[in-house]
Amino acid sequence: AQKITQTQPGMFVQEKEAVTLDCTYDTSDPSYGLFWYKQPSSGEMIFLIYQGSYDQQNATEGRYSLNFQKARKSANLVISASQLGDSAMYFCAMREDNYGQNFVFGPGTRLSVLP
């Protein structure tokens, strides 16, 4: 079974608008972390934001915020005030603290920011 699901293969957003990238996950481990990474066309993987399973508040990092809904097992990335440089692939990932301790990645969402 897929541990990380990203149902949006591609998304378009107008510059300066906000966009939400969806991520759902599956785990029975009570302790886990959720991550978002950005991969621009140059290929490098850039860490954006982290949410722990026990964190009470949604994580924020600059223009990035993570909409964490634990009961629904979703961890959507919200990018506010989109910029052209936000055009990239975005990957959601999970690390289970007790089961394997590996980082599992979703298939990614390609975001295109339109001028």
Next chain:
Amino acid sequence: DSGVTQTPKHLITATGQRVTLRCSPRSGDLSVYWYQQSLDQGLQFLIQYYNGEERAKGNILERFSAQQFPDLHSELNLSSLELGDSALYFCASSVRDRVLGANVLTFGAGSRLTVL
């Protein structure tokens, strides 16, 4: 610069050949993860090492092998290469981020392998 160094950046070879990809984690990082990213695909976990020992194995083919040396650098060996092995191979290390209180995966720039 993430501090995770991968060489070579690009490699072109022929089917049936063998190549070695090298990774040096950040100073002090004990862990090394290898991932494969085929064209327009997600990241597939291959294998993880921690302080020289294999920790976990993912979807790594029998034609592939890896090891982590005493100086903590790691090598991923790919043999009997096939066209489908063409991909971007990432090495990453995981270290505890004191601010976040969590282990965060930090990636190298990747080694792009093209098999002709």
